[in-house]
Amino acid sequence: MPTWDYHDEPTDDDVVLVSWSVMEVNGDNQHFVGLALPHREGRVSSSILSFDAERRVGVTRSGRRYHLHGRPGGNVNSDYAWNNWRTLNGVTTVRDVTHDYLARFSADPSAGADAPKEL
Incomplete structure (x- = not known):
């Protein structure tokens, strides 16, 4: 099983998401959806x-680290990507689990509403 080095400094494998959500598909896997900066x-x-709820960082199967910034939400660009992804992957059921992740944050979910200027 592969392992990934978990750095504190950003790398090419780091993605900052704004207007993000977390979706569960087919009652099993969960995925981050949002706008990548x-x-x-x-x-x-x-x-x-x-x-890691305190840092708002998730690691995915690809090895990328997703940094969730600001409040959850959606927009036309992430909706387009999500709908295409669902179709391509034969998703039959979807459940929005964003609130489950918000409940795990140790700080106010509106903290960090300003996305970083660079990574």
């Missing part, structure tokens, strides 16, 4: 393996 492109992650 700096280009604000819609993004759907691979399956979430672990999540």
Whole structure:
């Protein structure tokens, strides 16, 4: 089983998401959905393996680290990516589990509403 080095400094495998959500598909895997900075492109992650609620960082099956910034939400770019991903992957059931992740945050979910200027 592969392992990934968990750094504190950002790398090419780090993705900052704003206007994010967490979706559970087919009653099993959970995925981050949102706008990836700096280009604000819609993004759907691979399956979430672990999540550090205090730091708001999740590691996915691909080895990427997703940093959740600001409040959850949605927009047309992430909705487009999500709907295409669902179709391509034959998703039959979806459950929004964003509130489950918000409940795990140790700080106010509105903290960090300003996305970092660079990584």
